[in-house]
Amino acid sequence: METTQRRWRKVAYGGMQPGFDDNHTDDTFLQEMVMNANVVKRDMLKVMLDSVSISQYLCIVALVVLVWAHTLNSTITENFLIILDITLVGSGFFILLLTAKMLSFKLLLNYAIKISFFTTGLYVLSPIYHTLTRSISSDSIWALTTSLVILHLFLHNYSGSTIKAPGALENPNLTSNISLNASIVASLLIASRLPSRLLVFAIILFSLQVFLFAPLITYCLKKYSFRLHLLFSFVLMALTLTCVYRLHKLLFVVLLGLLVFVNLVCPYWLIRIQEYKFEINGPWDEAKLCFNITD
Structure with a gap:
């Protein structure tokens, strides 16, 4: 009497199938293989336009450093x-009134009250900040400030806002908060080397206004009009390069090279390495369970 051989079935759970090894696969196993299903084809121009946000914030930080140096x-x-x-x-x-679509008078008043308390607290604490690093050498202050500014730029969220924007669903992530704290500490270190308490208050207020609210303003501006965002970014780059050139020509060359690297070289590299991206999907992928929940 002949016995019919059982057919092998591809199942995620259920144990071994009689007559087959645990790692058995048949000839149809590779028919469901898909290559590069999730690979995104990127456009060079779009990547270059997206990188403008990075150059924009680099120029903002460069302007803050220029104000620190002149002060x-x-x-x-x-x-x-x-x-x-x-x-x-x-x-x-x-700018918030013009660009933020979900900005109400109540939210605007809330911002104004917070800024008032924030400014008053800075003015009261400015004598403490004035003598904060009196026992530390200037070389240590410059080295630590430079490290904190680099950390701030490395961890900054260039696609979002430092604080929650009006209508945004998500709060800033952990790395964005670390970046913000690094910029605040750097501002305090610079302010502690200034001669007067009023100057300490003014420079800290300026720095925190930029580090706290500049990402929010640029985020709302970009959401409102991408063309206006590009215009503002290019004007800001030209202004920053002009100011840096007047301060030091070598720094001008470094900043110009950095902007070219961010806006041209990095997008080109990203497009080129896409050719070497190879992704395989098939039956061997981790199973994704779907449950139909009915009342």
């Missing part, structure tokens, strides 16, 4: 910094 050299006065702080706050609220 330490006593070429910027206290009155100029206070006027600059007031101008930044007014400009920021104006």
